[in-house]
Amino acid sequence: MSEKKVVSETLYDGYAQSFTVTKQLFEVKTEHQYLEIVETPFMGRVMLLDGVVQTTEKDEFIYHEMMVHVPLFAHPNPKRVLIIGGGDGGILREVLRHQNVEHVTQVEIDGSVIDMCKEYFPNHSQGAYDNPRANIVIADGKEFVASCQDKFDVIIADSTDPIGPGEVLFTSDFYADEKNNCLAEGGIMVAQNGVPFMQGDELTNTYQRLGKLYKDASFYVMPVPTYIGGFMSLAWATDDESLRQQTAEQIQARVAGAGFETRYYNADVHVASFALPNYIRNLMK
Template sequence: MSEQRWIETLYQGYGQSFTVDKLLFEYKTDHQHLMIFENQQFGRVMVLDGVVQTTERDEFVYHEMLTHVPVIAHGNAKRVLIIGGGDGGILREVCRHSSVEHITQVEIDQSVIDMAKEHLPGHSDGAYDDPRANIVIGDGFDFVQQCQETFDVIISDSTDPMGPGEVLFTKDFYAGCQRCLNPGGVLVTQNGVAFMQTDEAANTAKRLTPLFKDWHFYSAAVPTYVGGIMAFAWASDSAQLRQQSLEVIRQRWQATGIKARFYTPELHLAAFSLPQYLLEAIGKA
């Protein structure tokens, strides 16, 4: 019997494949096609609509960088909003900050949360039971348009800009987030693999420019997001958040008592240094 292989369909003419050592779950929900399988290199792999979303082995890189960079840079985040993130990894990392008092997570698909809890329990690691967490099943775009609450940090952990995730890359979504931010707050979003999806970063830059006094991108290399560095968009009304000294970042990080696997204060600062091709694409060369 030949081995079963799954091939990612994110890019035309290029991709990655995984052996499917054991298919754990496959289901087409009202919103998307969800699959979870085991792979000898990356453990359990979650796929939505033909695109790898997260794996057991390398999820910590993405989740730590999308969470700790804004929370540590802010320095006093009490209220955090997560858009998407149904696998629970971002919620887990936010919950590790004892200084955060309230977390709202808006996920469009309850079945993603349920399946991740069952098949990827280490991602949330009990975070869905944290009393600070308020889980809202609904559309993230609609939420930020209608929400009357405000937040210190907003983290958009969306799928790529196709299907349900497409509206989370629009000017109106970013404007809604800006409206929901407290003064001195920060918005961060996943923004694709910069080398393969350079146009996405350029489009995000154009949409953030009229809305925020300070915007930029930072990056991390996540093995299963193939094609180079993963880019994260950063937007705030305060330029100071992006200009903290290494000493300040170190002090804040040490005060949390968190033991990370990827994030360090040194990486925090270095992540904002971008390659020339990306600086040119976003108009900051």
Template sequence: MTQTISERLYEGYAQTFEASELLFEVRTEHQHLQIFETPALGRVMMLDGIVQTTEKDEFIYHEMMVHVPLFAHPKPRRVLIIGGGDGGILREVLKHPEVEQVTQVEIDQSVIDLCRQYFPNHSQGAFDDPRANIVIADGREFVAQCQDRFDVIISDSTDPMGPGEVLFTSDFYADEKRCLNPGGIMVAQNGVPFLQGDEITTTWRRLTPLYQDASFYVAPVPTYVGGFMTLAWATDDPALRRQSAADIASRVQAVQRQNPEFRPRYYNEDVHVAAFALPNYIRALLN
């Protein structure tokens, strides 16, 4: 039976989905999870009433979260993922043959289990890859206690509310910085600046005391309504954000020679460079 399900992330504004079938709904220890089928976007997952991923447009978000930092870094051997229980980030990281180990920290085992069942194309077997180390734990506590070091850290968290709120604090960013190798890169989901501008300003102010180069890059993900989504970027090597398309293309080609199955649907070297060109309304939030 067809029903409508609305996301009300912003006051006075909502997007509504025609759900042809509610496939699964549960309140876990940490959050309210819904998975439903739609005619336009395929399967959709919501956590606490907020859209997390859809079958149709997930590739844009996951490719940009992963390939921008991994191709910007000259030798990304060890990667840490915070969140990302649907498996899309892990899937894209493991497409890089030079990556030797990926540690993924997800707070909710049920998210992984349900996404393996209802969104198998998100992970495509990535959770079973021998390079993947899956840790069920709170991401905030993990980085606070972690003694390992990583070349790239990807924070694929929910918005700064509920379980995801602690992943946007100054203490969390400082602990992430401690977990990075010299020259490492941290990227993080940071919302839609047209409607969540305060979040971008707050993140920028918290990152700039920690890193020599803190900024954002953008990606248009249709499901995340409001225009561009911003992805936070932080590193102590400012040159990594200013590489040419030719430099990035040479690394993409090197991966493709080792992994002929690497064929991104959104990401390429020109998109990589252009993503760091911020519109003026986003620049104005960095003050």
């Protein structure tokens, strides 16, 4: 009887999750990172970058819906959106469901990630990369925002963890360039910010950096099963302090007019996601 192959995540020392692998679909060492795609019995296809789980077929909808619909329904009229990272296409897919969005620029450092995800995770993008409203730029996100000439109503930084190529997307300089060069007046910036129970320093650092730039810097949370350790946090930053204070009724009015269904996100979840447990509040110092 052959031994089952198992792949274990390498994000934390002394603590890990493992997946039984039924098939190794793809692996490559790109210019920037080691990319691996495996088939698993429970989570479907799983993508890892440098040994860290990035996305799975089974639970991706929670992450992508919350990262996109919270800022896009909070903003009164988002027309232009900038995505940093997000090569699997899930963020782009969800943004393009908003028909009032006229233009989306996505900046991805590694074009091979997009190519592989089109092939092995087609349901993530669902044809979004062929949408005429989408402009795909293969470039370093930090360099892009440093020389950005356009203004965007919403910026979504869907980066990897602050190790390797994603590390520069958590720096004070990156946040400052995002706001000063790219974000329209009254705009919203959100960013992947890790699991606070496991990566508390990451949340504290982000809060301190964004707090120096924005009138309203905070976080909202969601439970994504494969991002182990409890709530995942998303950074939230804007100069319009009213946007985070909207009621479920105000959000629902926009949701009702959007004309599409979601699997996780709704107006009640939107409002509730900003209610932070004390252990997360205590990290915001």
